Amino acid sequence: MSTSTHQIGWKTAVAIVVSNMIGTGIFTTLGFQLVDITNTYSIFLLWFIGGILALFGAFCYAELGTYFKGNGGDFIYLKETYHPVLGYLVSWISLIIGFSSPVALAALAMSKYLSVFDFSFGTPFSVVIIFLVAISLSFSLKGSSRFHNFFTIIKIAFIIVLIILGVMLSEPKEVGNSLHFSNSWKNEIMLPAFATSLVFVTYSYTGWNSASYIAGEIKDVKKSLPKALIVGTVFVTICYILVNFIMLKHAPLHQLAGKEDVMGEAANNMLGISFGKIVNVFIALQLVATISGYLWVGSRLTQAFAKENHLWKFLSINNGKGIPVRAIFAHAVIATLIILTGSFKEIFVYTSFILQLFASLAISTAFFLKKEKRTIFKSNLFYIFPSVFLIFSVYILYFTFVNNPKESLIGLAIVALGIVLYLIDKKLAKEK
Helix, strand or coil, X not given: XXXXXXXXXXXXXXXXXXXXXXXXXXXXXXXXXXXXXXXXHHHHHHHHHHHHHHHHHHHHHHHHHHHCCCCCCHHHHHHHHCCHHHHHHHHHXXXXXXXXXXXXXXXXXXXXXXXXXXXXXXXXXXXXXXXXXXHHCCCCHHHHHHHHHXXXXXXXXXXXXXXXXXXXXXXXXXXXXXXXXXXXXXXXXXCHHHHHHHHHHHHHCCCCCHHHHHHHHECCHHHHHHHHHHHHHHHHHHHHHHHHHHHHHCCCHHHHXXXXXHXXXXXXHHHCHHHHHHHHHHHHHHHHHHHHHHHHXXXXXXXXXHCCXXXXXXXXXXXXXXXXXXXXXXXXHHHHHHHHHCCHHHHXXXXXXHHHHHHXXXXXHHHHCCHHHCCCCCXXXXXXXXXXXXXXXXXXXXXXXXXXXXXXXXHHHHHHHHHHHHHHHHHHHHHC
């Protein structure tokens, strides 16, 4: 547990939640959804459902984060509730996929959005950015907070300005828009593609649980953690629905469908090519906070995991300022390897599938909390939150596996490797 001089307040915790949520997903996934889902009501419903699931998940994590003390998040919940093997696996997945893949995707998206300039921003640029952010988080908790909060302020200010401009400016009559309001949404929500699109949406909301991983670093955790999770999630849900609206309003379907840099397309129509490039720069800048948030939170989870497992013990060491620098750079290295070995969409799908699977396992631990020891929700109505989350999660996982078997199997293979490593780790521990 951190001392009071090394703890953060609820505002920094909100910044971590917001920066971990707003990032790659909202600026890239609409193009994938529009391939099969084109009704605007359907699109809004996807993002509303994603927000409700994130909010219900946040309610569960607020209770879990105050029930189980200290840093660790899912690792602690699954280890204490079920079996150490699940704690091990969720930490393994967090190391390889949960926090490293979003770092890789954010860095790739930065490169993509900056490609509007003559200079070629490619893989080397993405890798350099990752390591520069990792270095910036390695000096002190205070320095990390200042760095992270600075880029989060840029992120939030950019999102708010973008929404105001997008709502106020008229749609481009010469190119048209993608807004389509009709009763066809009733048919679209029954399509397997709707469920598959939800996996992109739930990935975009990934991060609603981030502050719970660093509960041990938050002042007055019983009050501050629920506030951070709930305020952050509600703010992001509103932003996501409005950002999708302005992208649909300012670009025709053929400009968006199947594209990754959808916000860039809409910004060019909305503001012109020159100002559109400025928007691309700000999208790239706000992704720095995404990379920072995932490296920060992921390293704390990895450190908690490493302290208890022989193979990973070397990642548990802090520097003189109490920062888990080895864990930070482990995530940076793994993110680099992910960039070098997969396409954007492939990484996106297997990351989303496995994160949804393990988020579901973690949420299920809420059913095992003793009512008399719960600190926030005393009523049995609390069980509505994990129940709804898990019902939708099974629906999403099933259709994702059916429609994307290759990517889903890649994710499951990484889980299987984690089981092998767990058995090796336990064997080494016995021999020691």
